[in-house]
Amino acid sequence: MKRILIIDDSATILLSMEGVLAKAGYAIDKASSGEQALTMLNDGLRPDLIITDLYMGAMTGTDLIRLARQVTGLRFTPMLMVTTESQQDKRIDAKTAGATGWLVKPVAPAALLQVVRQVLPER
């Protein structure tokens, strides 16, 4: 079972994304901040995909991706950033930091699954 780590400071978003992804057969880990996520990763969590929000307190999603890329075993892991339509420039930052792609808020369940399937090959 593929593991997906979701990071968002909104419990509402976490709950809804988990609902969609868990139903589609993914194992879900959640973190409510970049710091928490990084701790989990450093403690050995190795998700197959990371989906993070952009703005969530001290550590942004971009920071998280940059740091997570340096964690052993996550160099090639797909990482997605959740952004809004109005954050084109942030996407470029995110890409520079090592993001694989992005999702556009509000994330519709179908779009979420489609993107997850796109970056997470069924090998």
Place this chain on the structure above:
Amino acid sequence: MTPLLARFLPEARDLIQVAATGLLNLEKNPSDETIINDVFRSVHTLKGSSGLFEVAALTQLVHAAEDLLGAVRAGQIALISDMVDMLLDALDQVSLWIDSLERTERLPDDAEATSRPLVTRLRGCCPQSASKAKATTATAEDGAADWLGLLPESDRLAAFAHAVSGHPLLALHYCPDESCFFSGEDPLNLVRQCPEMLTGFIVPRAQWEPLDSFEPYQCRLDFLILSSAPRAEIEHLFRYVTEQVRIAAVAPEHLILLEGNSTDCTVCADFVAAARTDLDAKDFNALRRAVDTELERIDSTLRAASALRWLNAVLGSPLPNPLWIGAMVEAIASGKPPCFDRATTEPKLNTPPPSPAMSPLFHRILGEQRRVLSLPAEPDQIRTRIASVVASITNLLVSAGLADLTETLTRASSHAFEYGSPTRLLDLLEEWERCGPTSIPAGKQPPSIAPASPGGSVASPEDAASERTTVRMLKVDQAKIDLLMNLIGELVVSKNSLPFLAKRAEQVHGSREMAREIKDQYAVIDRLAQEMQGAIMQVRMLPVSEVFERFPRLVRDLSRKLGKTISLEIEGEETAADKSIIESLADPLIHIVRNALDHGIEYPDERRASGKSSHAAIRLKAFQEADQVVIEVGDDGRGIDPAAIKAAAIAKEVITQDQADLLSDQDAINLIFHPGFSTAEQISDLSGRGVGMDVVHNTIERLNGTVQVSSILGEGTVVRLSLPLSMAVTRVMMVETGSQLFGIPMDMIVETVRVPVTAIRTIKRTETFVLRDTLIPLVRMTRLLNLPGRHRDEATNEDEAVLVCRVNGSPVGLVIDSFREGMDVILKPLDGLLANIPGYSGTALLGDGRVLLVLNLKELL
């Protein structure tokens, strides 16, 4: 209510609060990036979460606010106060809707109408179509793809056939970033998902480096793809890598590129002559036959042969284009590339596509793997190579939808492993290559580059950030805490019955031993109960910031309305006090601050005239002093003029001229607490509909607190509120009067004295006594409570027990029968029928089950 909505509501409220607070700070520090980011993030998160519910009006409004904030954040526009007003209005509206969602789980019917003007106003501030232009893809589109010649002719012929049957073609050149694997990208996986791919081709970007300097984690391959999918679909698929993809429309004739050795043009002279005739006669069937014959005749590696094959393809299209045929014929005649007239595109036709071409790619990969396998190798290398080839072929089979063949492959490979010889495997591959499966969706595996599992050579992050842990908070329903508080109150009271029990054990049952044991146990239970009570009270403690946080907004709004420039300083907002105290503080504080804004602080002109800065300040300060929490509201305004107060009080007949003459300045200032007193020349809507400071006074007194006002004329006023940290436990002293027990709150009591009857003098019909040079009036408790007085023998010269209390700032002596012990009680207000009886703060339960009435001296005296 769904759990999702239940989560959303408190979250939304928090976000609104954060955003509003941030906006106010931002107005003061417009260049502070942290604040704008915070505000933006809150609004942004709010928008994101709201999108999960059917609240379009709300989402639109928040979205508009977010866009405006985004523009501010990007430095496109400067934030001005009007925008802050607008944004705050929007947040207020959202707040109202959140309340509505909580009540009815939907927005009010007029939400859309309410939202629209707000959105329009917000949008009006946004710079025109900010950053919208960037939204389009950066794909280079001009001209045809220049790499079509790299595709083998057979692929191009197949694509041509597809294109001329009514399927517009797109050529994609995907050139993944060298370090793309380090972004979690998987170019191959991406390409595999390309819809309606006709052919795909992988080319190395440059000459391969020698093996020892080869860097396997760099992507050095380009992907060339022809697809007949709509452009939007392709662009969507490659949206994360737009800058790495070039998409170009391919007209069918672009595919017609001749290859092969150029030859003497005369080889086909006869054919050309015949073809021209057929073309003129539009006899395509004859021409087709002639092409077939000519192809049989000449060497297939010749350039002319290539041209003939293309001519054949053009003729084979559903509706052959005569211009193309002519161009092809001329190309054969001249030996030059065909020249197509741009103006003529082929007639469009909707016919079903011919069956997909055999997958040349599949064959090509098989061939390549076979070549790798048959290379000479050292015996120790051969097994590694077999494994690598088997892995590639397995992937190939899976991606081609031929997973069932992997079993055959496994058998062959295990044989090859066993004997260290790839012969059996080679045979299998050759067989597949020869009569391989047809209609394979293109899928391939680059021979040497497979996204490998990470090697772990990168150092683990050194950042301390990873060590940070998050504070875990638990949100608990208030009612649960209140219940706990009540329970611990009951426990404290019932615990108090143990000493009585011990006394009974000794006195009634004569067991001193038993009495001691009970007392020992009591000590333990007492300690635990007290600790528990302390802990629960801690849970109920809230920082005063809960109340303070509304003031930046209030001060800002009011000062703008009044045309005064006022800054608010807040200090000690982390000071904590019991929830009930904090909650009841809000209204009095608002009143005091409004008063200061409205009456205390002068208009800028007036301030300048008196030599002050036109910029006024209001200071909110909270701190803990012993077991009291003190809140001071200070302003640097005009101060309170005792003379003006006196004059106003006389005019309002609050006091007489004679009384006024006797008042000290401080007492005069205290007159503002007198009911109905207001010095403002006109009652404004700000300082509370003419209700004076007496409301504040009463509220604070009810909380067992005190209010003091000190003011220096021309320099400012400070209102100081002192409140107990917690109201949960009240310390009372029990007194006996008229043979009954009463409780008196300890904080009222100054001291207890015994006064000889002879020392009591009657002045103006009031009994008084002198305590350390202070004249203290005496009040007999029995008279106060209308209880039968104790019969006393005047001659005995007994001392009177006097409880000196401070009531409303002045001392008073209460004559009682006797003092009893002091104790902590949980004070329960009188309710039901008794609720309106004045003179009592409430009741407390004594350890032996009796009910103690606790007196409210302020009401009694």
